[in-house]
Each structure stands twice: as structure tokens, then as C-alpha cells.
Amino acid sequence: MAKTSILNKIYNSGPLILLYYLCISEVDTNLENIFEIFTLNFQIILIYFWVLKRPEIMANGHIFLAGLINDVVMGFPLGISSLSYLIIIFVGTYVRNKSVNTTIASDWFTFFMAMIFSNILFFSLLNNFSDLSFTYSKIGYNMFFTLFMFPVFWFLFNIYLMTFVGTRDA
Amino acid sequence: MSVSRDDFSIAFRSALLQRGGAQKFSVLSLIFLALIIFFLDVYGVKFTKPVRGFINDVVYRVTFLASTPTRFFPQASKDLSNYFNVIEENKRLRAEIEKFKSLELNVEFLQDENKNLQKILETEYFNKNLSNILLAKVLVDKNSPFLKSIVINKGTRAGVLKGMPVTKDNYLIGRVVETNYLSSRVLLLNDLNSRIPVTLDEGTQAILSGSGTTNPILEYLPEDYEIIEDLNIFASGKDGIFTPGTPIGKTNDQGDIELFVDPNQLSFVTVNLNLLKKEGL
Numbered sequence: 001m002a003k004t005s006i007l008n009k010i011y012n013s014g015p016l017i018l019l020y021y022l023c024i025s026e027v028d029t030n031l032e033n034i035f036e037i038f039t040l041n042f043q044i045i046l047i048y049f050w051v052l053k054r055p056e057i058m059a060n061g062h063i064f065l066a067g068l069i070n071d072v073v074m075g076f077p078l079g080i081s082s083l084s085y086l087i088i089i090f091v092g093t094y095v096r097n098k099s100v101n102t103t104i105a106s107d108w109f110t111f112f113m114a115m116i117f118s119n120i121l122f123f124s125l126l127n128n129f130s131d132l133s134f135t136y137s138k139i140g141y142n143m144f145f146t147l148f149m150f151p152v153f154w155f156l157f158n159i160y161l162m163t164f165v166g167t168r169d170a
Numbered sequence: 171m172s173v174s175r176d177d178f179s180i181a182f183r184s185a186l187l188q189r190g191g192a193q194k195f196s197v198l199s200l201i202f203l204a205l206i207i208f209f210l211d212v213y214g215v216k217f218t219k220p221v222r223g224f225i226n227d228v229v230y231r232v233t234f235l236a237s238t239p240t241r242f243f244p245q246a247s248k249d250l251s252n253y254f255n256v257i258e259e260n261k262r263l264r265a266e267i268e269k270f271k272s273l274e275l276n277v278e279f280l281q282d283e284n285k286n287l288q289k290i291l292e293t294e295y296f297n298k299n300l301s302n303i304l305l306a307k308v309l310v311d312k313n314s315p316f317l318k319s320i321v322i323n324k325g326t327r328a329g330v331l332k333g334m335p336v337t338k339d340n341y342l343i344g345r346v347v348e349t350n351y352l353s354s355r356v357l358l359l360n361d362l363n364s365r366i367p368v369t370l371d372e373g374t375q376a377i378l379s380g381s382g383t384t385n386p387i388l389e390y391l392p393e394d395y396e397i398i399e400d401l402n403i404f405a406s407g408k409d410g411i412f413t414p415g416t417p418i419g420k421t422n423d424q425g426d427i428e429l430f431v432d433p434n435q436l437s438f439v440t441v442n443l444n445l446l447k448k449e450g451l
Contacts, residue, residue, distance in 0.1 A: 024229070025236040025312075039315035056192040064200045068207070072229040074314050075348065077220065079208030086204060090197050093185035098177070129212045133362050134316045135382055139427055142315050 006025050011153060011164035012014070012057045015050045015157075019043060019063070023070040040145040042153075043070070043081075044088050044118060049157045051092035052102065054165060060089060077130050084122040088114050104154055111150050223325075223350040230353045234309040260441075291404050302443040304328055306336075308436050309353060318361035318380065319344075320436055325352045335405075335412045335442045340407050342366075342416045343439060358433045359418065360386050368418060369406040378403065378418065380429065384434075385426040386419075397425045413442060429432040 022043055043066075050058040067082030074081075091114035099106065123139060126132055186198040210218045214253055252259075306328075310321035324330050326349050334346045336356045344364065348355035364380035368388070376388045376394065388397065401421040407414030419429040 021236065024233050025240065059192045059194065060197060060200055061195045064195070066202070069229060072226055073233055073310060073312055075317055075319055076226075077208055078211040079204040079206075079437065082204040083201065083208065086197055086201050090185050090201075093188060093197065094181055097181035097184050125208070129208075131363070132317065135196065138315050138382060 012054075014160065014164065015046060016059075016062055019046055019058075019066050020069070022046075023066045024073060037138075037141040038145055039142045041115075041142060041144075043109070044085065044115060045146065045150055045153045046157075047085055047088050048092050048114055049107075049154060051089050052096055052107060053157075053161055055093065055096065057165070058089075060086070063089060064095050072117060076126070076132075080122060080125055083125070084118045087118040087121055091117060104151055107154060108147075108150055112147055115143060115146060128169075213312055226348075226350045227325070227352045230309050230323075230350075233312075234323075237310070291329075304441040304443055305328065306330075306354075306439055308439060311434070311436060313434070316362075316382070318358040318364075318382070318433060320356050320358065320439075321348070322354050322356055322439060322441070323352070324441060325350045325354050327351055327441050330354045330441055331443075333411055335416070337416065337438050337442060338431045338436060338439045340416065342412060342418045343410065343429070343431050343433065343436065346441065355437070359429060360384055360433055366412060367406045367408040369404050369414075370421075371401045374410075375406060381426070384432075385422070385424075385428055387426045388421075397421050399423050403427055 047058060047063055062081045063085050067080075067085045068078060070076075070081040071078050091110065094101075095110045095114075119139065126134070157167070187196045189196050207314060211222060304324055306324040308320050309323050322330075322336075330349055332344055332346055332349055334344060336344050337344060342359065344356045344358040344361075345366075346354050347357040359366070359378065360378055360383065361380040362382040364378075364386070366378050367390040368376055368378045370376065370388075374392060377390045377391075378386050379389045380386045388403075391397070391446035399421055403418045403420060405412035405416040405418060409414075417430055420427045
């Protein structure tokens with residue numbers, strides 16, 4: 001019984017550990033070496049999915065902290081990634097409050113909205129309050145591939161959810 | 171109608187203020203906290219710089235440790251393949267040694283000639299600066315679509331200052347843009363924010379600008395200037411930061427610059443402490 005409980009705890013912590021690891025390690029989802037324009041923001045897919053499906057295993061405080069770590073590692077002004085992730089949480093929680101049944105199509109659409117709000121805030125703050133410059137085409141590619149890859153990760157996370165975590169939907 | 175508006179406001183408020191269970195903090199409070207941290211960091215209030223420096227040092231070390239597995243497996247497979255190729259490599263190296271032995275005689279003569287020519291040109295002899303070159307290990311090399319930078323394990327304690335040029339095998343790779351006590355961030359030449367004055371083979375002056383891709387580009391060339399392939403690019407040193415004549419890369423058939431050092435394959439680099447220190451910056 002105790003063993004099952006420990007295993008459950010480990011499975012439940014999986015997404016959070018993955019988020020922290022992605023933020024703090026050199027592992028990145030900037031796959032320009034494979035395909036010149038292929039970059040995606042995996043963190044926001046991860047956060048959105050789990051906030052939507054099982055918010056209790058993705059605590060806001062942890063996401064905030066992961067954002068701060070991401071800023072330090074990437075060299076962005078502190079707090080900017082946290083703000084961007086918090087916008088994702090906000091949209092995800094709002095959608096969760098408003099909807100009874102969700103499908104991959106509805107999740108995909110609402111994820112698009114969340115990503116738009118989050119990126120607008122992220123890049124407008126970066127543009128106005130830092131010396132960093134960036135190309136809009138890169139932002140476009142990044143958003144496109146993040147959106148494009150969402151269903152793939154949605155299925156993978158769903159398998160993880162069904163197999164290891166278990167759903168609580170009625 | 172009013173019911174729908176109520177629904178909206180309830181869901182909206184709940185999303186912002188909801189707490190309880192695993193959620194110890196509401197989204198709204200964390201947004202405020204993030205905004206405060208952001209503006210403190212951006213406007214650089216007196217106490218934030220050392221705090222940020224300390225956080226950077228700690229996080230960079232943890233990142234280095236956390237990335238060990240990702241570095242170990244590619245290195246292990248490389249070592250394994252090297253092991254199996256060792257006989258072939260031995261033969262090749264023997265042949266190379268013979269070749270270099272024959273070239274060795276010419277080197278001394280060329281060194282003297284080079285010294286004399288540099289005296290005539292009144293530029294500094296590069297080897298004079300060797301005592302001011304600091305070897306540093308790359309701690310973090312996280313690729314980002316928006317920023318091309320690395321973090322090295324030497325900071326202000328070792329005498330690294332903002333703006334110092336960074337090289338690998340005497341090829342320029344970037345400059346220091348952020349210093350902490352135990353670590354520094356180096357902006358690579360291919361970053362979108364990087365601009366340095368350069369000289370082409372035949373003496374033409376230009377600015378090397380990072381394009382955000384692997385290969386930087388040349389800007390502010392003379393009017394009607396056509397870039398031809400295989401032109402060598404050197405730092406001109408006109409900014410007083412980079413050593414004049416430090417090789418950077420060469421032009422390719424598309425008109426952009428292929429760097430001599432692949433910015434994605436850096437493990438050890440050298441920081442040139444000389445120039446900025448001399449000016450007392």
C-alpha cells in the first residue's frame with residue numbers, strides 16, 4: 001500500500017520534474033540543427049496541458065519558480081518567463097472553469113489563445129524593457145511549431161495521464 | 171444575458187484568485203510578484219545586482235550538474251568510436267608528424283619575419299598578451315531561438331570584465347556581456363545583438379552582425395561592394411576591445427560568414443583580459 005502511494009507520488013511529480021529539468025538543464029527544444037527553423041516552446045505545452053487536466057500536480061508556485069530559473073539560464077530579465085507561464089495558467093484555469101467536457105480540438109484552440117496572450121506579453125516586455133533584439137520571423141516559427149506540435153504532446157501526456165496518474169473527470 | 175456575464179466574471183475571478191489544495195498562491199499574487207521582480211531587475215536597483223549575480227552563480231552550477239547526463243552520452247559514444255578508429259588514426263598521425271617535421275624549419279624563419287612585420291605595422295605582438303589570457307570552461311550552452319550565448323566558469327573573481335573578448339584557438343567567438351562573481355555570460359558572434367568592426371582580406375572595413383542563425387552577416391560595406399567567396403574576416407580592433415587581426419571566419423557562396431569555430435561546439439574558451447584592463451575599465 002505504502003509502495004503504491006510512493007509510486008503514485010513519483011508519477012504525479014513527473015510533469016513538474018520534467019518542467020524543472022527543462023528549465024535548468026541544457027536540454028532544449030531549439031532543434032535548428034535538425035531543421036533550420038524548427039524551434040518550439042515545450043514548457044508552455046507542458047504547463048497548459050497539466051493545468052487544464054490536473055492542476056493540483058502543477059502548482060502555481062512551482063511554475064513561477066521554474067520561470068525564474070529559466071530566465072537565469074537563458075539570460076532574460078528575471079520574472080519575464082514566470083509572467084508568461086502565469087498567463088498560460090490563467091487562461092488554462094479560466095477554460096477549465098468554463099468548460100465541462102474538453103476535446104483535443106477545443107484544447108488546441110484555447111492553447112492557441114493562451115500562447116498568443118503569453119507571447120504578446122513576453123515579447124512586448126522584452127522589446128520595451130531590455131536591450132535584446134529578436135526577429136519576428138523567429139517568433140512566428142516558434143509559435144507555429146509550438147502550436148503544430150501541441151496535439152502530439154497532448155496525446156503523449158494523455159497516455160501518461162491515463163496510465164500513471166489517472167483521471168478525475170466524471 | 172446577465173447570467174452569461176456573471177458566469178464570465180466568476181470564472182475570470184476564480185482563475186485569478188483561486189487557491190487551496192495544492193495551490194498555495196493565487197495567479198494574481200504571483201503575477202504581481204513577477205512584475206516586481208522584473209522591474210527591480212530591469213531598472214537595476216542597487217541591491218539587485220549582487221543578488222542577481224549570486225542567483226546566477228548558483229543556478230549556472232546547478233545547470234552544469236543537471237546537464238551532465240546529456241553531455242556524458244554523446245561524449246561516451248564519441249570516445250567509443252575513437253577507440254575503434256585508433257589504429258587508423260595512428261597511421262594518419264605518423265604521416266602528419268613527418269609532414270610537420272619538414273615544415274618546422276620554416277616556422278622559425280616565419281615567426282621572425284612576422285615579428286618584424288608587426289613592428290613595422292606598430293601592432294602588438296599577440297604572444298605578448300599570453301599572460302593575460304584566461305582559460306575558462308563552458309558551464310552552460312543552452313541553445314535558444316532568440317539568444318545565442320554561453321556561460322563560462324570564470325567571473326569577476328578571476329578578473330573578467332564586461333566587454334572582454336573571448337576566443338577559442340585564437341579565433342574570436344564573442345564578448346562578455348554579463349559578469350557574476352564566479353561566472354560570466356558570453357554573447358556569441360552569431361547572436362542578433364552582436365555587432366563588431368571587422369576587416370576583410372583586402373582591407374575593406376565592415377561591421378559583422380549576428381543574424382540569429384549559425385552564420386553572421388556583413389553590414390556597412392562600401393557601396394556596390396560585392397562579397398566574393400573565401401575572403402578571410404578579422405577583427406579590426408577599431409573599437410579598442412578586440413585585438414586587431416584576430417581571425418573570425420570567411421565568406422561563403424551565399425555572402426554570409428562561416429565562423430572558424432562552430433558556436434555550438436564550445437567546451438573551453440579563453441578570455442583576453444588585456445585590452446580592457448589596460449584602459450582601466
